[in-house]
Amino acid sequence: MSYVGPDFDPPQPRRSRRRPLTVAVAALVPGALLGWLVYETVGGSGGGSEDAVGTPTSSSSTPASPTRSSTPSTSSTSAPDDEKPSTAPTTSAPAASGPLKGKVVVIDPGHNPNNFQHTADINRKVNIGTGWKECDTTGTSTNSGYAEAKFTLDVAHRLRTQLEKQGATVKLTQDGDRTYGPCIDERASIGNKADADAVVSIHADGAGAGQRGFHVILPGKVKAGSADTGPIVAASAELGERIAGNFVRVTGSAPSNYVGDGTGLVTRKDLGGLNLSTVPKVFIECGNMRDTKDAAQLTSSAWRQKAAQGISEGIVSFLRG
Numbered sequence: 001m002s003y004v005g006p007d008f009d010p011p012q013p014r015r016s017r018r019r020p021l022t023v024a025v026a027a028l029v030p031g032a033l034l035g036w037l038v039y040e041t042v043g044g045s046g047g048g049s050e051d052a053v054g055t056p057t058s059s060s061s062t063p064a065s066p067t068r069s070s071t072p073s074t075s076s077t078s079a080p081d082d083e084k085p086s087t088a089p090t091t092s093a094p095a096a097s098g099p100l101k102g103k104v105v106v107i108d109p110g111h112n113p114n115n116f117q118h119t120a121d122i123n124r125k126v127n128i129g130t131g132w133k134e135c136d137t138t139g140t141s142t143n144s145g146y147a148e149a150k151f152t153l154d155v156a157h158r159l160r161t162q163l164e165k166q167g168a169t170v171k172l173t174q175d176g177d178r179t180y181g182p183c184i185d186e187r188a189s190i191g192n193k194a195d196a197d198a199v200v201s202i203h204a205d206g207a208g209a210g211q212r213g214f215h216v217i218l219p220g221k222v223k224a225g226s227a228d229t230g231p232i233v234a235a236s237a238e239l240g241e242r243i244a245g246n247f248v249r250v251t252g253s254a255p256s257n258y259v260g261d262g263t264g265l266v267t268r269k270d271l272g273g274l275n276l277s278t279v280p281k282v283f284i285e286c287g288n289m290r291d292t293k294d295a296a297q298l299t300s301s302a303w304r305q306k307a308a309q310g311i312s313e314g315i316v317s318f319l320r321g
């Protein structure tokens with residue numbers, strides 16, 4: 001993830017809302033109920049993970065492809081794991097039809113494969129309403145060197161394909177086509193200016209070995225400076241719950257065993273990308289790159305396809321109401 005700075009605040013307990021949320025997700029996504037409840041019983045709790053702001057070890061090996069990658073589908077489980085980032089335009093053509101026709105979804109692939117080469121630029125502080133944070137961070141990587149920034153772009157491309165099939169207009173905040181960033185305040189403003197119906201920021205975590213599972217991060221209520229999340233808190237929570245429920249169902253992954261008390265949901269007030277959003281937005285940490293079992297999933301193209309499908313179905317569920 002690497003958006004956790006020195007001012008990291010432990011995620012807030014959500015016990016008071018845990019049961020209603022679980023019930024809501026179960027009602028919305030019956031297929032997720034069994035897995036959800038099973039994971040509820042085994043989910044642990046703990047503090048937040050430490051950020052891994054180290055330099056990815058394999059970031060320079062794969063220059064961007066000159067063409068957009070072939071569109072992965074739900075049955076495309078044999079795509080190579082070293083699929084290269086796309087350089088296609090970041091905004092899709094208006095969809096002709098589909099249940100999401102007229103809907104705008106912004107996908108924010110966390111970090112940037114080139115960030116590690118621009119340390120001074122990404123360390124510049126930007127205002128997030130409640131304070132100041134680094135413009136952007138390098139992101140983490142697996143122990144074998146698969147960079148989070150590469151993972152986020154790959155999942156973003158797969159997610160874009162899924163959403164476009166549903167008729168949505170999709171925009172990426174970056175597509176491996178920038179020298180660094182964008183900064184977290186710009187990532188938020190891209191969704192705002194697009195008047196997006198939903199925004200999801202894709203990440204994978206850099207926690208300790210043995211800490212496993214995904215979690216969705218929801219914006220807390222913040223009103224300070226240019227941050228005012230009051231109008232988006234409820235809708236973002238619904239978006240996040242739908243994504244979490246569908247992610248469980250499609251990937252079979254368990255909610256995090258180290259944050260969120262087994263719910264897969266965490267609320268935070270320290271993330272600029274959420275604080276500055278004026279449209280429904282969540283982050284998803286798809287797994288922990290520093291755990292070998294999670295890493296085996298994150299480095300699998302077949303699993304990433306499922307991850308994208310789960311996120312997509314959550315967004316579709318949210319937008320169709």
Ligand code: ZN
Binds near residue numbers: 002140
């Ligand atoms: Zn990240």
